[in-house]
Amino acid sequence: MTKNKGVADLSGPNSLFEQALQIVEQARNQVKQTVNSQMVQAYWQIGRLIVEHEQQGQARAEYGKAQLKNLSQQLSQRFGKGFDVTNLRTMRRFYKGFPIRDALSLELSWTHYRTLLRIENQQARQWYQQQAIKQNWSVRALERQIGTLYYERLLASKDKAPVEQEAHDNTSPLTESPREYLRDPYILDFLNLEDKGYQESNLEQGIINNLQQFLLELGKGFAFVERQQRIRFDDEDFYIDLVFYNFKLKCFLLIDLKIGKLKHQDVGQMDTYVRLYDEQYKGRDDNPTIGLVLCSEKSEAVVKYSVLSDQKQLFASKYMTQLPSEEELKQALESQRARVQQQLADQKLQGVDDAE
Numbered sequence: 001m002t003k004n005k006g007v008a009d010l011s012g013p014n015s016l017f018e019q020a021l022q023i024v025e026q027a028r029n030q031v032k033q034t035v036n037s038q039m040v041q042a043y044w045q046i047g048r049l050i051v052e053h054e055q056q057g058q059a060r061a062e063y064g065k066a067q068l069k070n071l072s073q074q075l076s077q078r079f080g081k082g083f084d085v086t087n088l089r090t091m092r093r094f095y096k097g098f099p100i101r102d103a104l105s106l107e108l109s110w111t112h113y114r115t116l117l118r119i120e121n122q123q124a125r126q127w128y129q130q131q132a133i134k135q136n137w138s139v140r141a142l143e144r145q146i147g148t149l150y151y152e153r154l155l156a157s158k159d160k161a162p163v164e165q166e167a168h169d170n171t172s173p174l175t176e177s178p179r180e181y182l183r184d185p186y187i188l189d190f191l192n193l194e195d196k197g198y199q200e201s202n203l204e205q206g207i208i209n210n211l212q213q214f215l216l217e218l219g220k221g222f223a224f225v226e227r228q229q230r231i232r233f234d235d236e237d238f239y240i241d242l243v244f245y246n247f248k249l250k251c252f253l254l255i256d257l258k259i260g261k262l263k264h265q266d267v268g269q270m271d272t273y274v275r276l277y278d279e280q281y282k283g284r285d286d287n288p289t290i291g292l293v294l295c296s297e298k299s300e301a302v303v304k305y306s307v308l309s310d311q312k313q314l315f316a317s318k319y320m321t322q323l324p325s326e327e328e329l330k331q332a333l334e335s336q337r338a339r340v341q342q343q344l345a346d347q348k349l350q351g352v353d354d355a356e
Contacts, residue, residue, distance in 0.1 A: 037106045040113065044104060047095030050088065093117050097125065108132060111139045115146065124151045134220070141216055148187040148217075154180075177312070178249060178290045181219050184317040186294065188217065193321040200257050204241055207257075221248035231276045240273055251287040252277060258295040262302050262316050266293050274313055294319050 053067055068088050075083035097117050098104060112132060119125040128151060132142050145151075190213045191206035207214045208227060215222055225243040232238070242255040254273050258266055270291040277289045293316045308314050 036109050040104060040108070040110050041101075043091045043110060044095055044098070044101060046088070047091035047093070050092045051095055090114060090117065097122075105129070105133050107136070109139065112142060115139060115142050119146065127151050131220070135216075137216075144216070150183075153183050153185070154219075178251070179315070181221065181246060181249060182290075182292060182315055182317060183217075183219065184298075186217055186317055186319045188214070188319050188321050190214075190217075191321060198259075198321075200241075200259055203257050203259070207242065218244065221246045222253065223247065225252070231273065231280055233272075233276055238273060238276065240277070246290075249287060249290075250285065252281065252289045254289060254291045256291070256293050258293060260295070261297040262293060262295045262299045264302055266295070267302060267308055267314065267316065270314060288313050290315065292317060296321075 050068070050071070068085050072083055072085045072088055094113055094117060098113070108129070116125050116129055116132075119128060128142065128146060131137065131145070131150075135141075137145065188203075188207070190210050191203070193202065193206060204227070211224055215224065222244045223246075225245050227242055228239045229243045230237050230239055240254050241257045244253040244255070245251070246253060254270065254277060256266065256270050256273070270293050274289045274291040282289055291314045293314075295316060296319060298316055298318045302308070303316060308316055
């Protein structure tokens with residue numbers, strides 16, 4: 001059956017319908033973003049007005065309570081839902097939590113900001129705000145990162161020595177190191193694996209099936225490259241569980257998944273992978289490859305008495321298949337922070353001994 005030459009083809013990716021559809025969807029998204037931005041700005045302004053009026057009252061607590069109740073009734077009668085006393089209190093907290101209007105972002109919704117307001121630490125709140133913008137986090141992604149203490153884990157896993165060196169020496173800029181981008185522990189609760197009874201293949205397949213969430217947990221700048229990538233040495237083949245590339249560090253990340261406690265041979269195997277990968281795959285403009293052994297249980301003895309202790313490209317981190325409680329995470333972070341501080345103290349003491 002031949003088509004009528006006088007009628008445009010309305011099917012296919014480049015059809016008139018598809019092009020018109022893109023224009024309409026783009027316009028709607030722009031309208032939605034504009035409305036969202038205006039709502040955020042309006043709620044900030046209302047919060048500012050509430051705070052300013054309360055500051056003018058004599059008995060602040062009673063005055064503020066009465067003012068919010070009256071304002072809620074009047075706005076609700078005029079505009080309907082969305083202006084109950086609870087929401088007005090949130091707007092007041094919004095203004096107090098983000099007092100600089102120019103610091104508000106057009107990319108974040110009112111729900112984003114309500115989520116951010118739950119964070120008491122101002123530095124953490126600002127960090128999550130910046131990352132939500134940079135990483136284009138949805139509200140759900142933001143809630144997950146806050147719930148798993150991303151900010152706190154990142155702080156705990158940082159190598160403090162370069163930071164201290166930078167504080168004393170401003171002649172050279174502080175460069176980003178791989179350690180700044182890796183976490184410990186990684187929370188893989190989205191895999192829905194039981195604490196026991198799963199195999200490494202189940203873990204790997206679960207990560208592939210939930211790749212978007214794993215990339216979110218992995219951190220900023222990572223992109224997936226390949227699964228079970230083969231590297232060859234003489235007549236023997238090796239297969240790397242997962243390979244990623246970080247566009248900020250400009251290097252590959254090799255991940256080896258292990259169930260159970262970290263062993264010396266696991267570290268040695270990853271060391272071999274990294275050396276072979278640098279030789280066979282690293283480009284001229286790439287930085288040295290990073291190797292990460294992701295295990296269900298770390299061994300401090302292996303970390304201390306293996307190449308992990310002095311190898312800048314090899315790392316080991318623990319993964320958890322079940323989300324721990326906030327208290328458990330805080331205890332783990334405090335323990336890790338104490339170890340880092342002890343290491344720094346030992347390094348300073350060693351420096352004094354060497355000087356003597």
